[in-house]
Amino acid sequence: MNSVLDLPSEPPSELSDEHRRWLLTQMISSRIFSQRVFNLQRQGRAGTNAPVDGSEAMLAGCSLALDPTTDWVLPQYRELVGLERFGPDVLDRYVLYTLGHPDGGNIPEPTRVWPPQISLATQVPHAVGLAWGMKQRKEPGCVLVFLGDGSTSEGDFYEACNFAGVLEAPVIVVIVNNGWAISTPISQQTRAKNFAEKSHAFGIPGTTVDGTDPVAVFEATADARSRAIAGAGPSIIEVVTYRLGPHTTADDPSRYVPTEELAAAKERDAITVFRAELTKRGIWTDEDDATAAATADARMEAAVQAGEARPVEPDAFFDHVFAELTPRMERQRAQFWANQEDAS
Amino acid sequence: MNSVLDLPSEPPSELSDEHRRWLLTQMISSRIFSQRVFNLQRQGRAGTNAPVDGSEAMLAGCSLALDPTTDWVLPQYRELVGLERFGPDVLDRYVLYTLGHPDGGNIPEPTRVWPPQISLATQVPHAVGLAWGMKQRKEPGCVLVFLGDGSTSEGDFYEACNFAGVLEAPVIVVIVNNGWAISTPISQQTRAKNFAEKSHAFGIPGTTVDGTDPVAVFEATADARSRAIAGAGPSIIEVVTYRLGPHTTADDPSRYVPTEELAAAKERDAITVFRAELTKRGIWTDEDDATAAATADARMEAAVQAGEARPVEPDAFFDHVFAELTPRMERQRAQFWANQEDAS
Amino acid sequence: MTATTTQDHAAAPVGSRVMTMLEAINHTLHQEMARDDRVIVFGEDVGANGGVFRATEGLQQEFGVDRVVDTPLAEAVIAGTAVGLAAAGLIPVPEIQFLGFSYQAFHQIAGQISRLRYRTRGRFGAPITIRAPFGGGVRTPELHSDSLEAQYANIPGLKIVMPASAADAKGLLATAIRDPDPVLFLEPLRGYRMIKGEVPLGEHLVPFGKARTVTSTDHDTVVIIAWSFMVELARRAAEQLAEEGIRVRVLDLRTLVPLDTETIKAAVEECGRVVVVQEAPETNGFASEVIATINDEAFYSLEAPVNRVSGYDAPYPVGKLEDNYVPDVQRIVRAVRQTIGAA
Amino acid sequence: MTATTTQDHAAAPVGSRVMTMLEAINHTLHQEMARDDRVIVFGEDVGANGGVFRATEGLQQEFGVDRVVDTPLAEAVIAGTAVGLAAAGLIPVPEIQFLGFSYQAFHQIAGQISRLRYRTRGRFGAPITIRAPFGGGVRTPELHSDSLEAQYANIPGLKIVMPASAADAKGLLATAIRDPDPVLFLEPLRGYRMIKGEVPLGEHLVPFGKARTVTSTDHDTVVIIAWSFMVELARRAAEQLAEEGIRVRVLDLRTLVPLDTETIKAAVEECGRVVVVQEAPETNGFASEVIATINDEAFYSLEAPVNRVSGYDAPYPVGKLEDNYVPDVQRIVRAVRQTIGAA
Ligand SMILES: Cc1ncc(C[n+]2csc(CCOP(=O)(O)OP(=O)(O)O)c2C)c(N)n1
Ligand SMILES: Cc1ncc(C[n+]2csc(CCOP(=O)(O)OP(=O)(O)O)c2C)c(N)n1
Numbered sequence A, B: 001m002n003s004v005l006d007l008p009s010e011p012p013s014e015l016s017d018e019h020r021r022w023l024l025t026q027m028i029s030s031r032i033f034s035q036r037v038f039n040l041q042r043q044g045r046a047g048t049n050a051p052v053d054g055s056e057a058m059l060a061g062c063s064l065a066l067d068p069t070t071d072w073v074l075p076q077y078r079e080l081v082g083l084e085r086f087g088p089d090v091l092d093r094y095v096l097y098t099l100g101h102p103d104g105g106n107i108p109e110p111t112r113v114w115p116p117q118i119s120l121a122t123q124v125p126h127a128v129g130l131a132w133g134m135k136q137r138k139e140p141g142c143v144l145v146f147l148g149d150g151s152t153s154e155g156d157f158y159e160a161c162n163f164a165g166v167l168e169a170p171v172i173v174v175i176v177n178n179g180w181a182i183s184t185p186i187s188q189q190t191r192a193k194n195f196a197e198k199s200h201a202f203g204i205p206g207t208t209v210d211g212t213d214p215v216a217v218f219e220a221t222a223d224a225r226s227r228a229i230a231g232a233g234p235s236i237i238e239v240v241t242y243r244l245g246p247h248t249t250a251d252d253p254s255r256y257v258p259t260e261e262l263a264a265a266k267e268r269d270a271i272t273v274f275r276a277e278l279t280k281r282g283i284w285t286d287e288d289d290a291t292a293a294a295t296a297d298a299r300m301e302a303a304v305q306a307g308e309a310r311p312v313e314p315d316a317f318f319d320h321v322f323a324e325l326t327p328r329m330e331r332q333r334a335q336f337w338a339n340q341e342d343a344s
Numbered sequence C, D: 001m002t003a004t005t006t007q008d009h010a011a012a013p014v015g016s017r018v019m020t021m022l023e024a025i026n027h028t029l030h031q032e033m034a035r036d037d038r039v040i041v042f043g044e045d046v047g048a049n050g051g052v053f054r055a056t057e058g059l060q061q062e063f064g065v066d067r068v069v070d071t072p073l074a075e076a077v078i079a080g081t082a083v084g085l086a087a088a089g090l091i092p093v094p095e096i097q098f099l100g101f102s103y104q105a106f107h108q109i110a111g112q113i114s115r116l117r118y119r120t121r122g123r124f125g126a127p128i129t130i131r132a133p134f135g136g137g138v139r140t141p142e143l144h145s146d147s148l149e150a151q152y153a154n155i156p157g158l159k160i161v162m163p164a165s166a167a168d169a170k171g172l173l174a175t176a177i178r179d180p181d182p183v184l185f186l187e188p189l190r191g192y193r194m195i196k197g198e199v200p201l202g203e204h205l206v207p208f209g210k211a212r213t214v215t216s217t218d219h220d221t222v223v224i225i226a227w228s229f230m231v232e233l234a235r236r237a238a239e240q241l242a243e244e245g246i247r248v249r250v251l252d253l254r255t256l257v258p259l260d261t262e263t264i265k266a267a268v269e270e271c272g273r274v275v276v277v278q279e280a281p282e283t284n285g286f287a288s289e290v291i292a293t294i295n296d297e298a299f300y301s302l303e304a305p306v307n308r309v310s311g312y313d314a315p316y317p318v319g320k321l322e323d324n325y326v327p328d329v330q331r332i333v334r335a336v337r338q339t340i341g342a343a
């Protein structure tokens, strides 16, 4: 079952069995995509990357509540494997990104998803500015931005949410509380009762949802979106998940993650739980599993092949610094090519 | 009546008539000090400065609740005329500061007050670090830091309060809500219900007090201090005042402050109100007014005379960049003197 | 460019008028906002108050609260939202009230605005002009006077524009606002009212990367290279030296990035002796880059070492000391004499 | 200095051991924390995890959670609290996980830490050592690889220390921690494991402002001036050129502020020809200051223009491109040949 084309861009008002099947399919494929990229790094074919493990239900639920033709998504760095609803370029470019290809940062028009952000929380002001601009230009739609629990400790998160409140900007700030910021547990990140509580600092609505339940995430996002497009301003949604894998390919969580805690979280793995629910409802079979996995594998295989085959100009780093090279950069590029000839 | 030496450093557990008289005396003198510095600028004798008008009751109440031998105060820039309880150096150095003398930034040992901070909200991380250090070194006392309503929009305020919560640092963050950040009203600064609400983002206690009532401010500060020194961590106090004067000597509030609003605030002028109360209680006379004013005038006259008489080395800006000059700076200082000789 | 409906656009003004640099900036902001309704001005106190120096005076009255926005007191989000506004198709012209407070936004300016086009391989451009006053001589408190251009010049993806005349303030600001890339437009506090001159009232664009020869003769023996308010001091030094028969050329770089290497090269070849003047601290100031560029391009024309006149390696000092710290005419004259004396 | 009770202090170690630069840093942090109980280490993931590169491995186990503190994810407050900790009498050694994220703390580092002593006319010193890894060649994501030393070098009140050997990593870090002023201690990612060498196990202090001559003969015709990992590349280039009989001296600046002008001057006077190598972008990188300093101090000894080898004026690129961007041995060799060829 193709997970992207089946659905209208308009988000559903309530969820049918088909929608539930779509959600689970998304969850399964995003995990497969993520695992595949992780393995590419292990094989020395891709750079450091951050697995999605634990955020699959959140990504499926958020995606379904948004309209890819009017709404924007600004990810942190973990989310790009779970946004296929916004178009195939998201995954294809993310694969390029992990391969270290410069085009990985360019998710082309008309896809309304931004590339990964490395400088934590800086994407929140960007999202607020984009939402402000859309409001100023009287465009429909809203902006959804993801950031992690750890990233909420950065001033940018606070300054941006405070400004969004004043501007009544149509933005949804999704705090992905996966329990950890690398090795730092949320207990050392803040003493706030929970991350939704931080919305009091801005006078905007805040809510906490179970990130292992894609339907709950869908509903919270849909509510926030209706407020945003009705002109009622920003919202914060804390999505409680758990980071089931390492922080990135470079991390060794066994140094700091309590084994029981991790085991308990794996018990509550959203994919297992939601699959059981749909099976019980009689709308999901082992065959659907197989199909979802096979589709995702094939999809990813194609993306990786295309990505690895994609050429790159050796001097591509001179491009797009400015719309046009400065005279000094022209001189530098000439020197670069002179070096290359020397070398060869 | 000398307003400083009369009181023990230990803050009172409750307020006597003498304390009330002390509070009013402080309020009167801080306003006189501030007006005098403002006039010095008008006469071209001092640089840009920010009048205290409206914060007198807050400063008196906060001062009385602190112990100058164990507690620290980190001001923004408006507060230094109202901290005489911490020792005469505070005012003397503030006068030097407004005169553009480099020693204005040095409030000598053992006085536990920092010089004015120009880069807004940067003093909040400093205060949290100082409180953290005192806790780490098991020293008694706490740290009180002032910042304005506008300054609460800076990331530093948020990052520091959040960290203070995690550290359980003995710090009191006083938000001086005087309604304005230069021309920006609080309605354009945040949509939070009030500034005390921001404490929810940190999971620490927050309270709002009437800044025209020195007794209310004293009590709120005393509570926060007991928590801090008992190891119960940080607090936020929002003090609601109103900026009765211009932002600084360089500002023209008639461009943006609603006349009625200002008039109403002047009706509630803390000095008038508190004077009436003490007079009604029979513990304040017109003669006390005269004495307070005369004392403050004399005190200020001495400070200004000493300040204007204080010499300054023409190359003093080379001092204290580092503990010792670098060789390059030695060369620069020699060049400086060579230039001076040329010039003369 | 979007058509606009406002009046002053209809009647295209002609001729010129004497303006202060501050008036020229305000006038240009009015014209550019009238010309293109995508232009949006925002920052601390820029609206109702017209800016703490009145640079944005009258803009909110003319263009409304949606296009001239008073923001909360938060530089990082002032810079950071510009990224999103640009992606929404607007042309952001944020003001940082004083350059010293751009430090609070450094991660957004140096790490984000400067790289938006690069990171997205051209999907999103950043036609953002950040205006900020800076510089000494006017007895401001700490951090208001600091000259920080060198700390930005090493950051790829930022253009750095520092006008020294009223006409250039207009021509370079208009070019900046129409430039597809991020521009740091730095306004010298001391020049706001002190620098006056004829400013064309109509369309006036000054290209980036073209230095201005302020004074020159065929037989100049020294060239003084400067930017922003230091050009004014260099001009006065040149006048004084002219009385002694010393012919000095003054070059105003106008833009540090892009840098007009050609004109620098030509001036060094013609004059042979060079003094570079900057208000910023000496170590790794932009004067160092000018000297390195001369080393690259015109080494063999140098008859003496290039002479640097700089602020000292100390933070900009308080009022009683600033006149001793900041470069003045006398120091420049002295440096020129030394350079002539040398070898 | 406060007396301490921990074991390793009692038994003063002797001799030396081969260590990687990373091991030398970890070893030094252990020794300095044992030596002086006022030293406090904090930052993101420095405690339980021992740092993302293990530079702080074992510190929390040895010195406890009060002296080795995992902070929230907020660089501005990591730097900003150091100011208060210093005022409380502690010796803060914060880690910024990657130098690129010091941008978030720029206002505290450039505007506060660097001026605490100056602003307070000596009432409060800032004996703060900010450790941060940086630099390319190891396929990190954006902003992890950037060389930002030049953006800090123009800020008065900061010392900038960039070791290139394991022994210097120890000697300079120990000096930094004991220095009464703020130090930016920058650790090259590529050198963490690649750079190895004998490190004295006992007290080992390397003074600031003294460059290290890495290789030299009496008849060197060119001097390569470099710092941090570029010294390693310069050394390899010198080896390669030696085989062709070209005698090249390699100078490791060690500290950019303070700068060892004397040794630079002497080297230029002896060699006459100079190549400066930096990983950072060319425009206004610290190489420009080195060239300006040579212009000031040794102009008449130059037999040819100083040659700059730099990163290009583009942000540090992604993995597939970084080897084309970052200076390598071949570019340095080429620059030396050009310099010799010149005039
Ligand atoms: C401004 C900044 N500081 C530090 C880092 C280094 N870093 C990368 S990921 C990370 C932890 C992020 O935790 P969180 O925000 O919870 O997101 P998660 O990885 O858990 O999804 C840190 C400290 C960074 N990338 N940016
Ligand atoms: C970081 C920073 N940004 C901007 C300024 C310029 N500025 C000086 S005072 C001020 C308003 C401060 O308002 P508030 O914090 O409410 O304090 P108040 O003056 O009302 O006491 C501004 C914007 C500054 N000094 N520092």
Ligand SMILES: [Mg+2]
Binding pocket: A148, A149, A150, A176, A177, A178, A179, A180, A181, A182
């Ligand atoms: Mg997390």
Ligand SMILES: [Mg+2]
Binding pocket: B148, B149, B150, B176, B177, B178, B179, B180, B181, B182
């Ligand atoms: Mg205020």
